[in-house]
Amino acid sequence: MQKLLIAIPCFNEEENIESIYQRIISDINFKELGLEHEILFIDDGSKDHTVDVFKKLSDAHDDVSYISLSRNYGKETAMVVAFDYFHHDALIIMDADLQHPPVLVNDMVKLWRLGYDDVYAKRNKREGEGWFKIKTSQWFYKLLGKISKTPVTPDAGDFRLLDKKVVVALRSLRESQRYTKGLYNVVGFKKVAIEFDAAPRLHGKSKWSFRSLVNLALEGITSYTTAPLRISTFLGFIVSAFAFIYMIYVFIKTLITGPTQSGFPTIVILVLFLGGCILISNGILGEYLARVFMESKNRPLYFIEEKHTHDQKKDN
Incomplete structure (x- = not known):
């Protein structure tokens, strides 16, 4: 039976953890798909009770694991933790705020079994986000696409299914200044998009401030192109x-x-x-x-x- 790892980076998400776990269990048809699964929560130096919720879930459910980092390194590094821990057949990366619908994983797995190595979710609508953030994101991807040699996929984030060979390739890229959305295209492999409408956050506010988004954009440009x-x-x-x-x-x-x-x-x-x-x-x-x-x-x-x-x- 094939093994699936679902990795969820978290930073101050105590209100969302139990909800996303219940949605994963109810929305993904693990038995029908013939999959063994493990849900890995990665704490990126949270200041609230996120880790306590991890412990509670892990004690109650055998399919829940967690890794707590020594401080806040950022989502890019938290995803490296998932790549390093991975010893399964496929990896799903998703956010903890339920903007990424777990039910979409069913279709991702089907496309993966058709031979695609990287099944990425492409947003049609982005509810709960302001006009300025949406427009600046579009402008950034257009700019990056024009100045970079490797193609950049707009409106495609980290919500995706990765085959073992892709994870192994990403694991080998150890640069500290990371822009993972670009690295997906650097390693290549057979890709396919699956569209969805991003829902508003279930609880809390986005941890991405204007400053952090600007820093991410600079990382993307300077680490992805000269x-x-x-x-x-x-x-x-x-x-x-x-x-x-x-x-x-x-x-x-x-x-x-x-x-x-x-x-x-x-x-x-x-x-x-x-x-x-x-x-x-x-x-x-x-x-x-x-x-x-x-x-x-x-x-x-x-x-x-x-x-x-x-x-x-x-x-x-």
């Missing part, structure tokens, strides 16, 4: 070309009309413009250099504070 470096190079050539043309214009004008004392505002504008271009280029270089510095440390991606897994239950 296009900003080329853009800064092209900007340098363009500014130099305009400066050269302007120099010729000033030289010819001086020959025709003679020297003049005017032009101070023009000089100030050019100096400020060139200074801004230099600072932008240095900033882009600094972003990439900082990421090289972090990667060169080769630190472990995470530390585990506590865990209670299916394998430990068998040993006991």
Whole structure:
């Protein structure tokens, strides 16, 4: 019988844990699909009673495991925990807020058995999210798709079924500055989309602040493509070309009309413009250099504070 691991990263989700477990058990037809399953909750340094709820569920149900990290590392790293723990035939990643409908897993499994290695859920509607967040997300994916060599799938998040071979490939990518939505396309394999309407959060508020979304966007651009470096190079050539043309214009004008004392505002504008271009280029270089510095440390991606897994239950 094939084994399915359902991994759910959590950060301050105590109100949602029991609800999502009940929905998984009621909505996914494990017996009809012929699947053994394990539900792995990954605590990403929660400050509420999320871990206590994990313990309660794990004591009451043999199919529940949990891993608690030593601090908040972010969802990207929490998913690495799932990749490292994985020893099954397929992996489902989903959020704890029930915006990802568990019933969709039934269709994902069927597509997986048809030969697809990466069955990803693509959002049609995003209820509970503001216009600004939706639009900026669309603009970001369009920008990333144009500047990156590897295709980027818009409106496709981390809610997906991954075959063993995909998980093994993702596990081998150990960079600390991660953008997993891009890594899915980096490793490749046979993919297929399945559409759904994202529901509002069941309880609580989104943990993604504007600042964290901006940081994620920067991670996506700088870890997924080197296009900003080329853009800064092209900007340098363009500014130099305009400066050269302007120099010729000033030289010819001086020959025709003679020297003049005017032009101070023009000089100030050019100096400020060139200074801004230099600072932008240095900033882009600094972003990439900082990421090289972090990667060169080769630190472990995470530390585990506590865990209670299916394998430990068998040993006991």
